[in-house]
Structures are given as structure tokens and as C-alpha cells.
Amino acid sequence: MLKVSNLVAGIEESTILNGIDLEVNAGEVHAIMGPNGSGKSTLASVIAGKEEYEVTSGKMELLGEDLEGLSPEERAHMGVFLSFQYPVEIPGVTVTNFMRTALNETRKARGLEEMPANEMLKLIREKAELLEIDRKFLSRSLNEGFSGGEKKRNEIFQMAMMEPKLAILDETDSGLDIDALRIVAEGVNKLRSKDNAIIVITHYQRLLDYIVPDYVHVLHQGKIVKSGTKELALELEDKGYDWLKQKTTV
Amino acid sequence: MDLKEKIVSSFLAFEDSVDLDSSVHELRSEAIKKFEDHGFPTKKEEAWKYTSLNALQKVDFSLFPKEGALDYKEVKSYFLHEIDSYKIVFIDGVYSSYLSETTHEGMDICLMSAALTKPTYKAVIDNYFNKAVKDDSMTHLNTAFSKEGAYIYIPKGKAPHKPIQIMHFSTGSEAAQMLQPRNLIVLEEGAEAQIIERHQNLTKNEVFTNVVTEIFVAERANLDYYKVQNDRDNASLVDNTYIDQKSNSVASVHTFSFGGKLVRNNLNFYQDGSRIDSVLKGITLLGEKQHVDHYTLVHHAQPNCESHQDYKGIYADHSTGVFNGKIIVDQIAQKTNAFQQNNNILISDKATVNTKPQLEIFADDVRCSHGCTIGQLDEDALFYLQSRGVPKKEATALLMYAFANNVLESVRLDALKNRINGIIADKLGVELGFDV
Numbered sequence: 001m002l003k004v005s006n007l008v009a010g011i012e013e014s015t016i017l018n019g020i021d022l023e024v025n026a027g028e029v030h031a032i033m034g035p036n037g038s039g040k041s042t043l044a045s046v047i048a049g050k051e052e053y054e055v056t057s058g059k060m061e062l063l064g065e066d067l068e069g070l071s072p073e074e075r076a077h078m079g080v081f082l083s084f085q086y087p088v089e090i091p092g093v094t095v096t097n098f099m100r101t102a103l104n105e106t107r108k109a110r111g112l113e114e115m116p117a118n119e120m121l122k123l124i125r126e127k128a129e130l131l132e133i134d135r136k137f138l139s140r141s142l143n144e145g146f147s148g149g150e151k152k153r154n155e156i157f158q159m160a161m162m163e164p165k166l167a168i169l170d171e172t173d174s175g176l177d178i179d180a181l182r183i184v185a186e187g188v189n190k191l192r193s194k195d196n197a198i199i200v201i202t203h204y205q206r207l208l209d210y211i212v213p214d215y216v217h218v219l220h221q222g223k224i225v226k227s228g229t230k231e232l233a234l235e236l237e238d239k240g241y242d243w244l245k246q247k248t249t250v
Numbered sequence: 251m252d253l254k255e256k257i258v259s260s261f262l263a264f265e266d267s268v269d270l271d272s273s274v275h276e277l278r279s280e281a282i283k284k285f286e287d288h289g290f291p292t293k294k295e296e297a298w299k300y301t302s303l304n305a306l307q308k309v310d311f312s313l314f315p316k317e318g319a320l321d322y323k324e325v326k327s328y329f330l331h332e333i334d335s336y337k338i339v340f341i342d343g344v345y346s347s348y349l350s351e352t353t354h355e356g357m358d359i360c361l362m363s364a365a366l367t368k369p370t371y372k373a374v375i376d377n378y379f380n381k382a383v384k385d386d387s388m389t390h391l392n393t394a395f396s397k398e399g400a401y402i403y404i405p406k407g408k409a410p411h412k413p414i415q416i417m418h419f420s421t422g423s424e425a426a427q428m429l430q431p432r433n434l435i436v437l438e439e440g441a442e443a444q445i446i447e448r449h450q451n452l453t454k455n456e457v458f459t460n461v462v463t464e465i466f467v468a469e470r471a472n473l474d475y476y477k478v479q480n481d482r483d484n485a486s487l488v489d490n491t492y493i494d495q496k497s498n499s500v501a502s503v504h505t506f507s508f509g510g511k512l513v514r515n516n517l518n519f520y521q522d523g524s525r526i527d528s529v530l531k532g533i534t535l536l537g538e539k540q541h542v543d544h545y546t547l548v549h550h551a552q553p554n555c556e557s558h559q560d561y562k563g564i565y566a567d568h569s570t571g572v573f574n575g576k577i578i579v580d581q582i583a584q585k586t587n588a589f590q591q592n593n594n595i596l597i598s599d600k601a602t603v604n605t606k607p608q609l610e611i612f613a614d615d616v617r618c619s620h621g622c623t624i625g626q627l628d629e630d631a632l633f634y635l636q637s638r639g640v641p642k643k644e645a646t647a648l649l650m651y652a653f654a655n656n657v658l659e660s661v662r663l664d665a666l667k668n669r670i671n672g673i674i675a676d677k678l679g680v681e682l683g684f685d686v
Binding site: 076077086109 | 629633635636637638639640641645648651652656659
């Protein structure tokens with residue numbers, strides 16, 4: 001699905017990612033953990049194509065296709081989805097209208113007809129139910145005045161609508177209480193399939209109790225310093241990150 | 251001969267063409283003297299620091315153009331034709347009865363030329379004509395040549411059950427032309443009206459419009475006024491609007507500035523009563539070398555009143571914008587709430603905007619807030635939308651909508667709201683496929 005090799009990237013003069021190697025196959029869930037400032041969110045943004053980051057060397061491939069030079073929307077059309085840590089408020093554009101635009105633009109790019117309005121509405125309702133989203137919520141302006149939990153739930157709702165091949169969830173657990181976390185995680189679990197892959201970026205083990213990863217990677221100073229199975233996350237919970245940091249400095 | 255000389259020397263011929271016995275004859279004579287003394291405003295005046303009328307004065311404008319002819323289907327698209335409305339339509343400054351739909355049933359929605367000459371209207375003209383204006387050179391110029399325009403009189407407690415559209419078309423039947431429409435709108439106690447005003451050039455010949463609109467909003471009356479400015483790049487407009495409000499009245503003016511070569515909006519509110527609400531809103535979306543200057547004044551002259559100003563500007567290419575918002579709170583006007591907001595986005599390095607709040611507060615128990623911002627498009631927001639598959643151009647357009655949205659929210663005519671959305675989408679070169 002996703003193959004990242006020796007990825008070096010940064011912003012202006014400073015390098016943030018120092019040679020990342022990561023391979024994610026269809027049907028897998030990978031967790032990327034690490035202390036603040038280790039480059040977790042940068043990695044997510046670079047995969048999604050944020051223009052302010054510059055890739056200086058290395059390669060990213062999605063389903064065998066090179067991502068280099070592709071705009072964020074082109075990557076989205078290929079099946080990349082990034083759930084934001086801080087979703088942006090767009091007053092005056094309802095959740096429904098935004099999803100209609102996003103989905104139809106994606107269909108257009110894939111050479112498909114626009115989805116008929118009634119079909120779209122049906123799909124929206126179906127996915128809203130999956131995430132236990134109230135219908136009233138769908139006619140509110142996108143993210144405007146949403147609570148932290150509503151914003152994150154809305155991100156996963158959008159993920160459900162877009163049906164991505166590769167979903168990257170950036171700190172989806174931050175700012176959520178335990179009930180909201182459970183609903184969001186259950187939503188994500190319902191979207192797991194053998195045909196897609198999910199990268200969960202998180203600081204804490206907590207989310208991984210609900211979204212159980214196949215692999216866990218620890219990012220430190222822009223490098224993956226340790227990879228393992230879900231037990232690694234528990235170990236990190238116990239020991240913190242310091243023991244890994246020391247290892248890298250030695 | 252420059253434009254001022256041409257104007258002044260043509261005044262006698264103009265006076266000959268109108269009724270010398272008219273009660274406004276004296277007003278016209280005084281006004282031309284004042285204009286002659288002062289001339290066109292220059293950039294040396296603080297109020298005109300950012301807008302120059304010099305280039306316009308070099309154009310050989312025809313002052314009394316011949317009327318052109320138009321078919322409704324040629325101009326239908328400029329009307330809000332989806333809904334029923336009264337229409338007061340002028341072609342090259344001359345009333346077009348063919349395109350208009352006026353009324354005298356229970357109210358007068360008709361012509362200034364009739365109001366200025368027929369005895370039935372004399373009392374209203376004597377009471378209101380030229381009573382709200384300020385000592386202003388462009389206004390004097392208009393007064394001197396005041397002859398035609400819209401005349402709207404809504405008696406106590408009445409409301410036309412449909413909006414009123416005031417349309418001015420230029421067909422450039424001669425060469426470049428100068429137009430000076432004069433509108434008078436009177437809402438008596440508890441009356442209501444929704445009015446849309448638009449000036450539209452249809453040809454390649456240059457147009458310079460200097461319009462004056464006086465509006466009187468009596469006790470408990472309610473006025474919504476919409477100015478749609480989306481003219482060609484050879485059309486310039488100086489709009490002088492004066493609104494005089496009495497107690498418990500609400501008046502709102504929305505100004506949508508999307509086009510034209512040079513536009514200057516002098517919007518003046520005078521609050522002559524208590525518990526008045528004045529609303530001034532605007533969306534400015536410019537490109538190329540367009541220039542729009544919003545010069546607003548809200549004068550709080552009595553206690554317990556409110557004013558709300560919210561202007562949003564988006565500037566592309568080499569366009570320039572100005573917002574000067576003046577608020578005067580007299581010493582007697584305690585408990586005034588005056589809000590002013592002007593936010594701008596520059597989407598080109600070459601675009602400029604000058605924004606300036608001007609507060610003159612003489613009362614001590616007031617709430618006045620003002621804020622202005624000039625910024626760029628939020629890159630994070632753009633990335634967010636793009637990451638959901640929305641192409642950059644459409645994503646940019648969505649963010650513009652979001653930015654200007656709260657100004658559109660207060661538009662109470664859905665057909666107009668949709669039209670404005672359509673114009674915005676068109677300007678941004680996108681199709682969004684839904685009404686925002």
C-alpha cells in the first residue's frame with residue numbers, strides 16, 4: 001500500500017524527518033508513537049502533500065505510484081486521507097455540502113459521474129449513523145463551534161465518506177474524553193478492511209486499547225528508532241520514551 | 251475644457267430644460283455655485299487621500315446623453331428576475347416605462363422627475379428633498395443637475411409586498427457619458443421596504459455616475475437596502491447615500507462591490523432618535539486594476555442607539571481598496587453601542603488596501619469597538635480542504651465564502667443571496683454546485 005524509503009524532509013532550512021523507512025500493507029494498522037517534536041505530524045503532512053514541507057531525498061509510493069510532485073488533492077484522489085489534529089473551521093459551508101463537494105471532486109478526478117443528490121444523501125445518512133452522528137449536525141457549518149469531540153468525530157465521518165485506501169489519523173485521541181474516544185475508535189474499527197490501511201499517530205497508548213495496531217513504530221528526532229508489535233506500545237506506556245532517546249544518543 | 255468647466259458652463263442650458271418655477275430651482279443654483287467654488291475633490295483632502303478623480307476629469311463626457319433603447323431580454327440577467335418586484339429603470343439617465351413596473355396604489359414607487367414637477371408631491375419634496383445631505387462637493391454637483399431618479403414614498407404602516415429594484419443602464423448611445431441620478435426614499439412611521447440598486451454599463455464607452463440617494467426612515471420603520479456593484483472596467487461610480495433615522499427604526503445597507511473601474515461609496519447614517527439600529531455591511535471582491543473606496547460615517551446624535559459595521563474585502567491582482575469608517579458619538583448620545591469590523595485578504599502581492607477607523611467620541615458611557623485586519627489566505631485551511639480532494643482553486647473559493655459569509659447571512663432576500671453567491675463563484679472562476 002504505502003512504501004516510504006529513506007525519506008528526508010523539512011521546512012525551510014531545518015530538517016525534520018531524517019530518513020524514514022516505512023512499509024504499510026493493505027489490511028494493516030500501524031501506530032506511530034513518539035515524544036512531542038519527534039516529527040509525527042510532519043510525517044503525516046508530508047505523506048498528504050502539504051506544500052510548505054520540502055522533501056529533499058527519499059521516496060514515497062502509494063500502490064506503486066510515486067507521490068512526488070503530486071498536490072494534496074491529487075493524493076486524496078488516489079486514496080490518501082489525513083484526519084487532522086486541528087480541523088479547520090469553515091463558516092457558511094455545511095458538513096453536507098462540503099462532503100458533497102469533496103466526494104464529487106474526487107469522483108470527477110477518477111473519471112466518474114457526479115453522484116446523484118438522493119444517493120449522496122442516503123450515503124451521508126448511512127455513514128452518519130455509523131459514527132452516531134445526529135442529523136442536525138450535518139447541516140451545521142463545517143467545524144464551526146464544534147467541540148473537540150465533535151470535530152474528531154466529524155473527521156472520521158469524512159473518512160467514512162471518502163473511503164480512503166490509506167487513512168492517517170493524526171492525534172485523533174487528543175482532546176477527547178473516554179466516551180468520545182470510544183465512539184471515534186469504534187467508527188475507525190468499522191472502517192477497517194483487508195483493502196485499506198490505517199496509520200494511527202498518537203502520543204499515548206490509550207487510543208491503541210481501542211484501535212489495536214498490527215505494528216508500532218517509535219519516532220524520535222525524525223527517525224524510526226524502534227518498531228515492534230502492539231506490546232511495544234505497552235512497554236512505552238510503562239517506561240516512557242526516555243530509554244529510547246538514550247539509546248539513540250549513544 | 252476640463253470636466254468642471256464643461257459642467258459649470260452647461261448648467262444654464264440644463265436649467266432651461268427644466269421647470270424654472272420648481273421649488274428646487276434655488277437649491278440647484280446654490281449647489282452649482284458651491285460646486286464651482288470647490289470643484290472636484292482632490293487627494294489633498296483627507297477624505298479623498300486614496301482615491302483620485304483626476305483621470306476621470308480628462309475624459310470628454312457627454313453630460314446630457316441621448317436615450318438608448320433596450321429589450322428586456324438584453325438586460326434580464328442584471329435584474330433579480332427570479333422574483334416578483336417593482337422596477338424603476340433608467341436607460342442613459344432617462345426613465346424607461348417599458349422596462350419599469352411602478353405603482354401609486356397606497357404608496358408611490360415612481361420617478362423623481364414627476365415628484366419634482368407635480369403639485370401632489372410638493373409637500374414631500376419641500377419636507378425632504380436635499381435635507382439629509384452634507385456639504386459635499388460631489389453631492390452639490392448632483393443637486394445642481396438633479397432631475398431624474400427613483401422616488402419612493404411609503405406611507406405610515408405600509409409595506410410593498412415585493413422588493414424594489416432601481417436599475418440604471420448605460421448604452422453609450424453617444425460617446426462617454428456622465429450620469430447623475432437622484433433618488434429620494436421616504437419611509438413613514440412603521441413602513442417597510444427592501445430596495446436593490448444597480449448601475450450597469452452595457453457598452454465599451456466610458457461611464458461616470460455620480461449618484462445621490464437620500465433616505466428617511468421614520469419611527470419604527472424598517473429599511474433593507476442592497477447595492478450591487480459589478481460594473482464593467484470602464485464604469486466609475488461615486489455613490490453618495492444619506493440615511494436619516496428616527497427612533498426605533500432599523501436601516502441596513504449592504505454594499506457588494508465586485509466590479510467597476512473606480513467606485514467610491516460615501517455612506518452616511520444620521521441617528522436622530524433613540525433605540526435606532528444602523529447596519530452597514532459590505533463584501534468587496536476585486537481583481538485587475540479595480541479600485542473601491544468605502545467611506546462610511548455613522549453619527550450617533552441621540553442616546554441608546556446601535557450601529558453595526560462589517561466590511562470584508564478580498565483583493566487580487568493589482569486591485570486597491572480603501573475602508574475609512576468614521577463614527578461620531580455626540581456628548582448626549584450616552585449608552586451608544588457602535589461596532590465596526592473591517593477584515594481584508596490580499597491574494598496578490600500587488601494588491602493593496604488601506605483601512606482606517608476614525609472614532610470621535612464625546613460621550614463617556616458608550617461601547618465602541620473596532621477592528622481591522624489585513625492578511626493572506628490561511629494555508630492550513632487550504633491544505634485541509636485540499637486533503638479532502640477539493641482542488642486548490644475550489645478550496646480557495648470555499649475559503650473566500652467562509653470569510654465573507656457572515657455578511658451574506660444578514661441578506662434577507664434569498665434570491666439576492668443566491669445571486670451574490672453566483673457572482674462570487676463567477677469572479678473566482680469556480681462552480682461549487684451548491685448554494686452556500
